[in-house]
Each structure stands twice: as structure tokens, then as C-alpha cells.
Amino acid sequence: MKLKKTRILFTISNFNTAGSGKVVYDLAKGLDPNVFEVEIACGSREGAFFKVVETLGLPIHIFETKTSYRPYQTLLFRIWKISKFYKKHNFDVIHSWQWSSDWTEALAARLVGVKWVYTKKAMGFNNRHWHIKSYLAHFIITINEEMRGYFPNKKAQALIPLGIDTNYYKTDAVPKRSEVNSKKFNIITVANLVPVKGIQVLIEALHKLKDQNVTLAILGDCDTDYGRAMIELSSHLGMQEQIRFYGKQLDVRPYLSAADLYVIPTLDEGRREGMPMALVEAMSMGIPVLGSDITGINYVLKDFKNLLYSAGDIDELVLKIKGFQAMDREERLALGKELRLYCNTNFAMHSFITAHENLYKSLLKNE
Incomplete structure (x- = not known):
């Protein structure tokens, strides 16, 4: 019997100003295609690197997976629209590469029972929205040692340094x-x-x-x-x-x-x-x-x-x-x-990809 592949959605603001765009590209390219089906959601097609990402041949959704908090009276309705997007495409894991403290993306995943992970990319952590985002996350990936101190009560976290393709950069x-x-x-x-x-x-x-x-x-x-x-x-x-x-x-x-x-x-x-x-x-x-x-x-x-x-x-x-x-x-x-x-x-790419593959599998193994 053919095993069902794990469906992963990477979310990122764009591939123009987002410094981690190349990392997301390498991760999406490197995940075992026999085990994982990868799709990407971003806010725009801006930037020359977007065309490079398109060459992967993966589905790319120009869709905002986060929404503004105000007006509060329509917030849940707008979050539910994101939830329906997740549900429609039957994603198993949402891996966010968004840089901001926005937590609407995480709540949308929680509402439909989808695992939500985020990579902490920058050092800011000084407002309540970061704490809400981190509480809602099923898992947090940090990329340097100091970041780990942000989450003293979060067991579901790990340090996974960003990887680099040393065959490309030589x-x-x-x-x-x-x-x-x-x-x-x-x-x-x-x-x-x-x-x-x-x-x-x-x-x-x-x-x-x-x-x-x-x-x-x-x-x-x-x-x-x-x-x-x-x-x-x-x-x-x-x-x-x-x-x-x-x-x-x-x-x-x-x-x-x-x-x-x-x-x-x-x-x-x-x-x-x-x-x-x-x-x-x-x-x-x-x-x-x-x-x-x-x-x-x-x-x-x-x-x-x-x-x-x-x-x-x-x-x-x-x-x-x-x-x-x-x-x-x-x-x-x-x-x-x-x-x-x-x-x-x-910072080997192989180790970076293997660590993510193992993480995705562990998030879903008890389901």
C-alpha cells in the first residue's frame, strides 16, 4: 500500500526582502520527495529570487497567511479564512518563516488541528504578541544559542542552525x-x-x-x-x-x-x-x-x-x-x-535538512 506523504506548507512574507528566502528554497528543494509534499505561501511575487523559487516546480500560493488584529470584531472571521485555506489543502504541518510577532497564522492552524512550527529568525522578543505566538506554536526552532533563553518553559523547541549549500558557495x-x-x-x-x-x-x-x-x-x-x-x-x-x-x-x-x-x-x-x-x-x-x-x-x-x-x-x-x-x-x-x-x-545543508525531516516526523508520529 502506498504511504501517504506528509504535506508541508512553508510560509514567508516574500522572496524579495526576506533574508531567509534562500534557506527556505534549499530546504524545500532538499526534503525527501518520497516522504514529503512541499508547498509555499507568500504575500507577493516581488523580487528576482521569486523566479528562482518557481523553478522548483512546487505549488506557490500568493496568499497572506496572517492578518491584522484590528478591527477586533472581524478578527476571528478573517482568521477563519486562513484556517479554511489550510484545511482545503489538507496540510499536515505549517512551517512559518515569517519574521514578525504576528500570531494569527498560528491560531488559524490551531483552529483546524494543523501542526504549526516557526523558526525564530530575529532577536526581538519584547512584546506580548511574541509570547502569544510562542505559546500557540507546537514547536519553535531557534537559530542561535541566546534565543533559547526566550522560551524557558517551552520544552518543544530545538536549536537548528541555518544550513548552507557549500557546493554552491565555493x-x-x-x-x-x-x-x-x-x-x-x-x-x-x-x-x-x-x-x-x-x-x-x-x-x-x-x-x-x-x-x-x-x-x-x-x-x-x-x-x-x-x-x-x-x-x-x-x-x-x-x-x-x-x-x-x-x-x-x-x-x-x-x-x-x-x-x-x-x-x-x-x-x-x-x-x-x-x-x-x-x-x-x-x-x-x-x-x-x-x-x-x-x-x-x-x-x-x-x-x-x-x-x-x-x-x-x-x-x-x-x-x-x-x-x-x-x-x-x-x-x-x-x-x-x-x-x-x-x-x-x-552549517552543512545535509544536517539542516535531516534535522527538519526528523522534526516533522516526530510532530506527527503520535497522531
């Missing part, structure tokens, strides 16, 4: 960009250009270096207030020749492969970092890295304390960059190889 997978000057010391950062990312700290550190042989490539949507402010800052400091803004890139690998150093300068404020995949991507590409000593970044680099600096400290960042400049090429290559091996050991 130096020899793509050619280096020909326009990059190999005689320069090339720094790169990849970020959603918002103030908490601390790009101004990195720009000011480069200015303080006073070294024309250092360049900086900034990848991320610069058509934002903060992005435009950073372009203006670079111009004001007379660094247009040293700093280039490349906008949002679907494939960051050619830019990473040409870099001598990757820097993630996030500030210790606001949402901070859950587990910054742009940092892990650089490590997997064998690029030396440097990051601010904050939650998420220091989890990824917990065995490389020397690659951390105090968040927002421009002078310390300058000294750290000078230290990398002083290394010879062989030293940097050796560090890059060590970082790539670390990714293979600690």
Missing part, C-alpha cells in the same frame, strides 16, 4: 569579476541597507585608514533612505573611487570571490542578527571575515573570537582591518580554508 564555482584590481585590498559587505547594519561605521573606518589601496564593495538595495545617505556620506568624504555601491544582486558569489575580506558591521541595537547568512556565505566561499561582537555574529564565529570587534568601535575596526592587510596571501588563504571547513562541519 570559490571555484564562479569566475572572479575581471574589473576588480587584484593589487588592491578589496573589502566587501552584503546587507539590507538599514541603519542597524552599521554601514556608516565601515565607511568611516575606511576613511580613517587613509589608504587608497583599500576598496569597499557594498551589496544591497541602496534605493532606500539609508542607502542614499551612505552614498552621500561616501561622496562627502571624497571616497567615490574607493567605495562602490552595486545594489541588490541575485548572485553574490562573483563579488565575494574577488574579495580579500568580508566585514559585517551590524550595531548592537534594534533587531540585531539572528544568524546572518551573508556572513556564512562568505565563510563558505573561503573569504576571511570580520564581524561586530553581537548576538548572531558571535554565534557563527564562536570559535573565531579573534575575528570579532566591539560593535560600533571605529578605531578597533581600523586596527582589525590593518591586521588583515598585514597578512600575506598564504595566511589569508589558510584562514579562508579553515572558515570553509567550519561551515562544512557546523
